[in-house]
Amino acid sequence: MSELNERVHEYWTQQNWNVQREGDRTFYYKDRNPAKVKGLDFLRYSKRKKPISMQQFIENTKRFFEDRDFSQKVSDSVINPEKDTIFIVAGVQCLSDFLRGRKEGDGKKYFIPQPVIRTKYRDFVGEGSVSSFVNLSTAQIPSSPEAYLSHVNDWMDYLSKLGLNLKDFVLRFEETEGENFTGFWANAKGNVLTFNYGGLEVGDAGYLQVEGRPFITDIGFGLERLLWAVNKSDHFSDLLGPRPFSFGNDYQLLDSVRTSTLISLSGLDKKEDDPLRQFQIYLNNIKDRKSIDLHRLVKHYYDFWKSFINPSRGFDETYETVLAEVNRQRNLDLLNRLGFKKTPKTLNRFLPEDSDKMIQGLIDNNLIDFDKIRKAHQID
Secondary structure (H helix, E strand, C coil): CCHHHHHHHHHHHHCCCEEEEECCEEEEECCCCHHHCCCCHHHHCCCCCCCCCHHHHHHHHHHHHHHCCCEECCCCCCECCCCCCCECCCHHHHHHHHHCCCCCCCCCCEEEEEEEECHHHHHHCECCECCEEEEEEEEECCCCHHHHHHHHHHHHHHHHHCCCCHHHEEEEEEEECCCCCCHHHHHEEEEEEEEEECCEEEEEEEEEEECCCCCEEEEEEEHHHHHHHHHCCCCCHHHHCCCCHHHHCCHHHHHHHHHHHHHHHCCCCCCCHHHHHHHHHHHHCCCCCCCCCHHHHHHHHHHHHCCCCCCCCCHHHHHHHHHHHHHHHHHHHHHHHCCCCCCCHHHHHHCCCCHHHHHHHHHHCCCCCHHHHHHHHCCC
């Protein structure tokens, strides 16, 4: 057993947590036997009388870690300058200079409430799952087993202060060799402690080493999942908002707009092919939606994201960027239905505009008459 394994085992057993080993994994728990925790059991656990608002939750979280002498740090863009991942996928990436050896680690405790995008979740959004969220992280470089357990202890205090009964958690401790990571992190080796609350995985705590560099502490929790665990609302969409959009549990709509808004406000450069392509994919998911108040949705998510980062673009420019892409995709579909295999150059300037302007452009340029459009494609 390694030094860290021994220290972790000692930490939990001294607090009278039960221990259960299954192969290479070790489970620690109080009252909830891991084998008996199913699905979203946490929704049946006791909950606070009055739900906490998103804004109050954010303020309380920032204050907690500030009081524990953590230095706050975030990146003001979700687009990853290192390019090993298209977007920032974890808060610790904000310490990239330390991670990659360009600067020597300062050993400080950092709190990093970082918006992230994990595109691999895009096709699986639903209860408890979105592809863009806030990764509440703490990190320290270099670290030690003592420092790692100090971070874990802070997180346990934080979870308790949220009103989550620690007896309801199941913790899984295991070794990793980067098999679940990508890019720079594919070379990471160490240990990960995963926090499961009544069937909902809310975060994990890694003690990792990359390519022989100093060990790091990297702990991350999903803000949205934590708030769901605290409020125990009937549906995850209730906290993604805004109403009435959340009532239908239309996760694809909510995820596509919140993520594209985050990409746009980060200063999307259309010369950057990979971020642009992902931006287009997200909006391709909603281009056929009719009668949605896109302006209101973008405004809601713009205000949410700016609670964590300073947007590179104001709201108006952010919204116009999203709207122009939705219009472009809708107009390309319109031209395709009308038999245009290639967009006529005279119509390029109409692509970012609404469809009425595109149709008028078709008519003004004598490319097609309106009666034919209406008859063939049922356009009113």
